[in-house]
Amino acid sequence: MTNQMPSRADRPLRADARRNRQRVLEAARDAFVEDGTDAQMEDIARRAGVGVGTIYRHFPTKQALIDTLADQWLADSAAIAAEALELPDAWEALSAYVRRSAEDMMRNRGLRQVYGGLGRLFEKGTGGRNSELVTNVRRLIDRCHQAGVLRADVGFAEFRALMYGLAMATSNADTLGAQQLYADVILKGLRP
Amino acid sequence: MTNQMPSRADRPLRADARRNRQRVLEAARDAFVEDGTDAQMEDIARRAGVGVGTIYRHFPTKQALIDTLADQWLADSAAIAAEALELPDAWEALSAYVRRSAEDMMRNRGLRQVYGGLGRLFEKGTGGRNSELVTNVRRLIDRCHQAGVLRADVGFAEFRALMYGLAMATSNADTLGAQQLYADVILKGLRP
DNA sequence: TGACAAGGTGAAGCCGGATTCCGTATTGTC
DNA sequence: GACAATACGGAATCCGGCTTCACCTTGTCA
Numbered sequence: 001m002t003n004q005m006p007s008r009a010d011r012p013l014r015a016d017a018r019r020n021r022q023r024v025l026e027a028a029r030d031a032f033v034e035d036g037t038d039a040q041m042e043d044i045a046r047r048a049g050v051g052v053g054t055i056y057r058h059f060p061t062k063q064a065l066i067d068t069l070a071d072q073w074l075a076d077s078a079a080i081a082a083e084a085l086e087l088p089d090a091w092e093a094l095s096a097y098v099r100r101s102a103e104d105m106m107r108n109r110g111l112r113q114v115y116g117g118l119g120r121l122f123e124k125g126t127g128g129r130n131s132e133l134v135t136n137v138r139r140l141i142d143r144c145h146q147a148g149v150l151r152a153d154v155g156f157a158e159f160r161a162l163m164y165g166l167a168m169a170t171s172n173a174d175t176l177g178a179q180q181l182y183a184d185v186i187l188k189g190l191r192p
Numbered sequence: 193m194t195n196q197m198p199s200r201a202d203r204p205l206r207a208d209a210r211r212n213r214q215r216v217l218e219a220a221r222d223a224f225v226e227d228g229t230d231a232q233m234e235d236i237a238r239r240a241g242v243g244v245g246t247i248y249r250h251f252p253t254k255q256a257l258i259d260t261l262a263d264q265w266l267a268d269s270a271a272i273a274a275e276a277l278e279l280p281d282a283w284e285a286l287s288a289y290v291r292r293s294a295e296d297m298m299r300n301r302g303l304r305q306v307y308g309g310l311g312r313l314f315e316k317g318t319g320g321r322n323s324e325l326v327t328n329v330r331r332l333i334d335r336c337h338q339a340g341v342l343r344a345d346v347g348f349a350e351f352r353a354l355m356y357g358l359a360m361a362t363s364n365a366d367t368l369g370a371q372q373l374y375a376d377v378i379l380k381g382l383r384p
Numbered sequence: 385t386g387a388c389a390a391g392g393t394g395a396a397g398c399c400g401g402a403t404t405c406c407g408t409a410t411t412g413t414c
Numbered sequence: 415g416a417c418a419a420t421a422c423g424g425a426a427t428c429c430g431g432c433t434t435c436a437c438c439t440t441g442t443c444a
Binding site for chain 4: 203205206208209212237242243244245246249
Binding site: 014038040041052060 | 430431432433434435440441442
């Protein structure tokens with residue numbers, strides 16, 4: 001009952017396996033971006049040029065595949081926030097994040113679902129999936145509060161909800177212009 | 193090939209049938225409000241105190257049941273808009289509609305889904321489901337435009353998308369306060 | 385190059401939910 | 415009260431996804 005179990009622990013993946021894993025990931029990304037998380041495993045396999053069984057060799061379950069991509073997306077979002085934080089002006093920084101983030105979500109149906117599903121589990125302690133995103137966004141908000149350029153009654157939770165709303169509004173916007181418009185409306189509404 | 197077919201055309205429903213139809217409708221409403229349109233037929237039947245078969249006697253398909261309720265909800269929404277139109281001030285009228293509508297959507301998961309699914313099919317000509325809602329809301333918007341109290345670049349389509357976004361933002365808001373806050377943000381953003 | 389374990393395949397199994405079906409119960413009419 | 419027409423119930427069926435499995439293929443290493 002000790003810790004042995006040297007089985008197939010961390011032996012490096014075989015070359016073809018690594019390649020396939022990557023293909024699956026890419027195919028899944030495309031499928032989820034287009035069709036949301038209810039894209040079908042069969043479809044993903046087809047896009048990857050692989051049998052369904054192969055997907056299951058790498059991911060025990062569809063949910064695991066979704067989670068893997070979700071983590072990646074949230075990390076991307078965290079990076080966007082980090083980038084925005086480098087802007088000197090607090091309001092500019094927040095605006096930049098909002099705009100870029102909205103753009104991402106407009107394109108990515110899967111991300112919207114993930115974001116929506118996260119719900120308030122997100123803010124629960126620091127445990128939430130990708131806490132880096134949370135801390136970065138918190139920082140963006142705090143800076144604005146200190147500069148007095150953001151409604152005081154909008155905290156992290158409220159901001160998150162509004163971002164989700166923005167994403168959804170944006171989701172069935174056809175033109176790029178509309179997308180911009182919605183972001184503008186929200187941003188204007190956020191001023192004190 | 194004429195028009196006969198006098199079969200069971202419009203003979204009034206038997207008493208018990210009418211009663212059950214009503215119960216099903218109420219149960220379905222509750223279920224959809226709570227769980228959205230993927231509430232299960234079995235669950236609806238249970239709530240109605242009826243067998244699944246009975247549901248199918250009255251509605252050929254789950255979708256038909258959803259549609260029936262959707263129409264009703266949209267009609268309700270049209271009524272809210274009509275009521276708002278009675279207010280003398282254009283902006284007050286629009287605000288009132290936004291607030292009451294958001295409140296409805298916050299409670300009604302099914303309605304949110306319907307509203308989201310409607311997508312742009314809504315504005316397509318006058319054909320959309322419940323055109324009364326469309327005309328009333330158009331009127332609310334036009335009045336605001338004439339009074340110059342609403343961004344000129346927000347037309348019906350844009351307004352609709354923003355309402356949907358508001359509903360979604362609101363959907364995982366816990367407090368009533370948050371719900372109000374989101375509406376405020378949007379409304380403020382809508383000013384010219 | 386041969387052996388063999390890691391990896392791939394996709395048809396079959398499984399499961400959850402909508403829909404059907406038919407024997408039974410209720411209503412309305414004479 | 416009895417008959418015919420309507421309705422009801424809910425187990426059986428159908429269907430569309432995810433997941434598994436028994437059997438091939440390929441990469442790796444001596």
